[in-house]
Amino acid sequence: MQAQIITIGDEILIGQITDTNSQFLANVLDELGFVVQRMLSIKDDEQELTNNLKLALESADCVIITGGLGPTKDDITKKTLADFFGSRLIESAEVKQQVEKIFARFGKEIPPASYGQYMIPANCVPLRNENGTAPGMWFATEKGQIVVSLPGVPIEMKALAEKEVIPRLKSYFKLQFNLHRTILTVGVGESDLMQLITTWENELEDKGIKLAYLPNQGRVRLRLSMRGNNKEKMEEMLEHEVERLYHYIPKYIYGEEETDLAEAVGELLKEQGKSLSTAESCTGGYIAHRITSFAGSSAYFKGSVVSYHNDAKMDLLGVKKSDIQKHGAVSQEVVEAMALNAKKTLKTDYAISVSGIAGPDGGTESKPVGTAWIAIAGPDGFITSKLFSYGTQRKQNIFRATNAALNMLRKQLLK
């Protein structure tokens, strides 16, 4: 089965935003077993949408469209789709009720400007949007092809895709299987990794398995892919290769699939019944944010002191003024004191601390921008610390130091 994705929005075509919806949907369709032939971005224009949808339906069994569903007049998708299918817009009581519910959350009635949100093409099945006023829409062509229209706001689109679209596509189409296994590594560069697994990698092609390297912020994801009808056999084959891979690089693998490093650390803490706090300087709360992004993190995460200013390091974390003066805020002495004191003050089993120079300014000759000290404090007075040197880009330095800190704790928890 072939699928295509069409995203609508001038903001994509002028380069104002990255089209992340297409990636998300491509991934969804691929996992369902579709072959995604093409992804297309077009402007909010009736003729453009009509022509390109027609072209897509010449070869695709399923077309997913996102965008152009807002209440404002530059949003043309609904009207265009009604015309395309020779249908017309009608009021949907079901959608109206849902739109009422959305506005009721803010203690409001539906404003006149949003009345249009519950008008939908008569020939579609509306899909309930829990997060916004634009419903999704499900159309079937005479030949049985499926066209789905979803709002462009990523969070609304994703929730609709997961709750409404995926289950419907699964039961509507008989699909082959695209299987992927993604193994997540950290602490090893792409080329070193390639050398470590070269023997293993060379045998994959003959088995019908494709391998891709996806490096990002100091981590490398390894993705194995297969396509076919015998799901069990393929799963077995992939499992076998993953097991072999673990033997080649045991200490670099921190998880599989979409596991976040913070989530992996959280799972280990939960398993071991241990708690965590953080003391952050240059990462500015980002480690705490990464940890608390996961539901259930309150079971092991107690809190963080973001000691951005030296006063906060002294007042809240009891770092000695003399240590800051003698060694500087970015030093082994200070970062270890931060971890030990966070652990004590926040009454946790472990504490992570980071002190560094995120940049772009603030570097010196001996401590250039990108320098970061990271420490882990643990039970029975355990303390360890390590020096890292990153580049000159502020956000990248924050992300990398965060991943390095989480990985240091992960390795400690595995010991």
Place this chain on the structure above:
Amino acid sequence: MQAQIITIGDEILIGQITDTNSQFLANVLDELGFVVQRMLSIKDDEQELTNNLKLALESADCVIITGGLGPTKDDITKKTLADFFGSRLIESAEVKQQVEKIFARFGKEIPPASYGQYMIPANCVPLRNENGTAPGMWFATEKGQIVVSLPGVPIEMKALAEKEVIPRLKSYFKLQFNLHRTILTVGVGESDLMQLITTWENELEDKGIKLAYLPNQGRVRLRLSMRGNNKEKMEEMLEHEVERLYHYIPKYIYGEEETDLAEAVGELLKEQGKSLSTAESCTGGYIAHRITSFAGSSAYFKGSVVSYHNDAKMDLLGVKKSDIQKHGAVSQEVVEAMALNAKKTLKTDYAISVSGIAGPDGGTESKPVGTAWIAIAGPDGFITSKLFSYGTQRKQNIFRATNAALNMLRKQLLK
């Protein structure tokens, strides 16, 4: 002048990576004055590229292609383009020299696997790639349309675009100007905003100005666009409309163009010489992260207490146990105590605090998931707090509460 972008690569179509090249090129083309009609992603397939390039050249004056230029056999762009233009691959001494230079950096000679890298279609102008072995290629059709082929690796593609492609396009085409102004609003929904500015909006069309609404996480961006030859006149007209817009919705505008809300708040703090701290429960450090993402934030941001566990609220922020027991951690009493104590402990002029239920669990009937109390403490004992009700999605609740908190402070700073 019309332009189109074609990106080639299976990794895009299975959703393995986000296609950031398209956004970059769309932005480049838009700024040069092209109208980007379409952006397309296709697989590494000769027929797919041939068909789609043909289709693109039916309406486009310029087509930029990225990807499919590596040394491996699934990279088909060069051969396909040679065939498309009825040309053939020849060895280029110029490209060979450059490829030799690239390998020499690693102390290597060109390996046999990379000999193909200096074969190029006879009818193209090679564009020098300083960062990799695949040259860019510049083709002109018989009608004078331009086709540019660039490598898919973002760093190589970007350097080539900037050094080689942009100057050539500028001198080859006589282009109009695309001008945009983006005004950022917060604290008002899309439909309410529409009603507030309807009079202003209705007059735009006659002036040749397009307006787009771009909602995201509780903020709405308003983008004004114009196209024409008289750049100065258009800039003046846009400036005039932006000024008028400020009169309609003064309190909702927090910035322009790429300004982040946290950056806007930072600018206000800097201007007023005031400092800030945060006390975060459900936002888990995300407010601190947003603030410290900006260079120079250490001038006004002193730190944060992420008091995720109630112990941390009591031990680090002096929140009374009796208040937590009586009113709950998510209450006006507790959130105000958090802000007042963060301000005091971290010795700042202002403090933001948030206490809420991010979800998906932890809600009660009276305080469902999505409930958040936000407080701002300021000079002279000033304290204000507000109750917000969001939805059921954890990350969205964290993002929205963060934006609401930053906006509350922004409004306070503007008073």
